[in-house]
Amino acid sequence: MFTGIFKDTSVRVLIVFMISLCVISSFILPDWMQNNFMYGLSRGLAILGLMLLWRTNLVSFGHALYYGFGAYAVALCQKYFGITDILLRFTIAVVAAGLLGFCLGFILRKYREIFFAMLSLAFSMVLYGLLAKAEFLGSTDGMSISPSTLFGLELTRQYLFFLITFFVICAAVSIQAYLRSTLGHLTTAIQDNEIRVEFLGFSVQKAIHIKYVISACLAGGAGGLMAASLGQVDPDSMVNWNVSGELVFITIMSGWGNILAPFIGAIIFEFIRTYAFEWAPQAWAAIVGGTLLAIIFFFPGGIWSIIEKVFNYGKKKDVK
Amino acid sequence: MKIKIFNKTTKVASASMLVASCLLAGTAFAKDTVKVGVVSFLTGPAAGVFGVPAKQGAQIVIDAINNGTMPAPYNKQGFAGAKMNPIFSDESGGGTKQVGLFRDFVEKQKVDAMIGYISSGNCMAIGPIADELKMLTVFSTCGTPRLYEEKLRSHVFRTQANAVGDSLAAARYITDMYPNEKNYTGINQNYAWGQDSYKFFELGMKQMSPDSKGSDKPQFPKLFVGQYGTEISALSLDKAKVVHSSFWDGDIEAFTLQAMVRGFFQKKIFVSSVGGSAVDALDKKFPDGIVMGTRGNVGLLARDDKSPLNVWFIKEYKKRFNALPLGPSYQYARSILAYKFAMDKAMAKAGSFPTQDQVIAAMKNIKFKSFTETISMARGGGHQAVHSVGYGLTKYNKKGKTPGAEKVKMYGPECIYPPAGTKSEDWINAGMPGAKCN
Incomplete structure (x- = not known):
């Protein structure tokens, strides 16, 4: 699956982009931007997960379920076991969300279109209800998360950022490897014609289930990293339906052409939000919404389609 | 090749850091x-x-x-x-x-x-x-x-x-003004503020009026819900007459409007620890005779100061x-x-x-x-x-056409807060030793 993965153009571009982001943000850009990159990259993982589903024509309106589950897994492991190691945090978030996704996948893999979207929304709101009611989980106040460590040493924000970038590269490269495998190629095939795929001898439900679990893992990891980089989790900003909506929105805004697209989209989203908040504290939501609308109107293929046009990037890949 | 790039980056970086440090220094001294x-x-x-x-x-x-x-x-x-x-x-x-x-x-x-x-x-x-x-x-x-x-x-x-003082002052006001009301319940938002407010009100009532009894069905709706039909029904059926609430924001306004039309305030003694702002917002529509706090000697209760x-x-x-x-x-x-x-x-x-x-x-x-x-x-x-915390009964001032309050009582800080270094809960459960109330 991973053979020749580093010869893949997308992977190369991704690695170069991530490393240059690290270098530029450490040396040239002001410190605060690193926060936005950190949030953008973390959230980008969840967007990558949604993009995977989208390739099979499945839109989940409940991905905040895994996003929040990962974040709360990190928070609870700190509260009850004192775990603050970033490697453990990331692993716990991914595994916890993956397990939940595996269980729910048995139900969800049978549904398509609006039924899939609404059912996933329902599941996420169940978790939201539980978290908002349970006082020992902090109810709507949530919980604060102490700064991350690595092998017992406290991490500075700078190193946390590097590590997040590292996790993101690993995750994105694995996803590219998955997309290049037979299972990955099935995704678009399922989108085109499910019955044909079945006749080719593949189980559509199984393929979707696997994809769903991968997507859940990514969203969980995103939540875990977000929790670690923000230092706070609460149901309203991690699990509520509008968080799911936001994730879907960024997915559409980013476009689905490439594994790099979600990260660029998510970073741009963070910057739009930061500046909107600064310029118009009373009308920031309208600015964010307006920008997203404009992108959808004028660039239906998302931000990635702009990049493709500018760099002529996608065409080259097609020729190959 | 790599080394070259690194050199370039270091140059750019050091140059920009120099500029940045100049800018920073500039802001630090010119205060x-x-x-x-x-x-x-x-x-x-x-x-x-x-x-x-x-x-x-x-x-x-x-x-x-x-x-x-x-x-x-x-x-x-x-x-x-x-x-x-x-x-x-x-x-x-x-x-x-x-x-x-x-x-x-x-x-x-x-x-x-x-x-x-x-x-x-x-x-x-x-x-x-x-x-x-x-x-x-x-x-x-x-x-x-x-x-x-x-x-x-x-x-x-x-x-x-x-919140400890807000809740204890509410409990004091109830025991001072309505000594015969022994049953109480509450409607509070389900998050830190609401949970704490009701908890300390309950602890305070237990101490100040030992034979009082809290309802086993206090209501905790979610923050910013805005719809309280079911909660109002549940509270109306509850035999407890005193209803404590730490609602604030739009929730207290929504609750007041929805409860008012159902005659809730005629049947109950409603104690609101932060509702003062809603009194002004609803102006003469706000019912009279509600036990109202403003979290200190401010707002509604400070109009005549x-x-x-x-x-x-x-x-x-x-x-x-x-x-x-x-x-x-x-x-x-x-x-x-x-x-x-x-x-x-x-x-x-x-x-x-x-x-x-x-x-x-x-x-x-x-x-x-x-x-x-x-x-x-x-x-x-x-x-x-x-600081001191007071409660009063809402009373619309028909002459001045402004909302006001009557029978205001202020409780000083030594009456409603534990001494420094003591946890509120421990202090109240110990019978509030050293509390000085006038």
Whole structure:
């Protein structure tokens, strides 16, 4: 699956982009931007997960379920076991969300279109209800998360950022490897014609289930990293339906052409939000919404389609 | 090849760092302005009755101090001589989002201090981050006692007393005014503020009126729900006559309107610990005879207070915004006063423009004159204010056409707060030793 993965153009571009982001943000850009990159990259993982589903024509309106589950897994492991190691945090978030996704996948893999979207929304709101009611989980106040460590040493924000970038590269490269495998190629095939795929001898439900679990893992990891980089989790900003909506929105805004697209989209989203908040504290939501609308109107293929046009990037890949 | 690029990057980096350090040095020495983030709800259900009046209260005091037009003892212009440049920001969106914004304020906007925060949930989220980023933060309104009882904070101050006093004063008022009512219940929002408020009301009632009994069905709807049909039915069926509520924001308005049409307030003694702002918002529509608090001697209960600062504040507020100042207006204005007081004190001590550490040292344990009383930062290691808390019965003033209150009783801080260093819950359960109530 991973053979020749580093010869893949997308992977190369991704690695170069991530490393240059690290270098530029450490040396040239002001410190605060690193926060936005950190949030953008973390959230980008969840967007990558949604993009995977989208390739099979499945839109989940409940991905905040895994996003929040990962974040709360990190928070609870700190509260009850004192775990603050970033490697453990990331692993716990991914595994916890993956397990939940595996269980729910048995139900969800049978549904398509609006039924899939609404059912996933329902599941996420169940978790939201539980978290908002349970006082020992902090109810709507949530919980604060102490700064991350690595092998017992406290991490500075700078190193946390590097590590997040590292996790993101690993995750994105694995996803590219998955997309290049037979299972990955099935995704678009399922989108085109499910019955044909079945006749080719593949189980559509199984393929979707696997994809769903991968997507859940990514969203969980995103939540875990977000929790670690923000230092706070609460149901309203991690699990509520509008968080799911936001994730879907960024997915559409980013476009689905490439594994790099979600990260660029998510970073741009963070910057739009930061500046909107600064310029118009009373009308920031309208600015964010307006920008997203404009992108959808004028660039239906998302931000990635702009990049493709500018760099002529996608065409080259097609020729190959 | 690689080495070449590295060299180039180092050059660019060192050049830009040089520029940046020059810029930074420039801002650090020329202190004719202090940049302060002022955070309150500017959108959502809590904006109208809480966030916006809070911002307006802060604006009046900031402008007056910047121009040197504030009455004594704040008549000296500026904050340690510097003008305040406030950046108003929105508090909505939950704790996690606010933490992100707080980091932006510190690292991007490079503020000198942060003032504000209404929601207890946000304060609990911001507290640890403020200490981590070493940013002087003055909380204005939020009331959860957990903020300092869980951990002392190095960079966080709060100029508003916590929920313990609000709830205990409510329990005192009930036992003083309605000694025969033994059954009580409550409707509170299901988060730190609501949970704590009801918990301390219940603990207080148990101590002050030992044969009283709390309902086994107190209601805890979610914050900002706005629909209380089922809860009102449940409370109406409950035999408990006293109903405690710490609703604030749009929720108290919504609840009042929905309960009123069902004759709820005729059947029950409704105790609202923060509803004062809704009284003004609903004006003459607000029912009379509700036990109303404003979390201190402010807002509705301070309308007739003749202290010069209070008279000035009400007059200025009316002139500029054509409205009366509400509780949150006072609370935010008070935080600004505390900040000025500490800045001036630190400057007098240091002899030059004070550093943040000097301001923090100066702010500890201060007693500063607020609008209606002198407030001392006597708890939470000198970081937490205590002040008196009062309750009264709402009574619309038909002559003046303004909402008002009658039978107001103020309870001093020694009556309703535990002594420094004692946990509220332990103190109440021990029978509130040393409490001095007049």
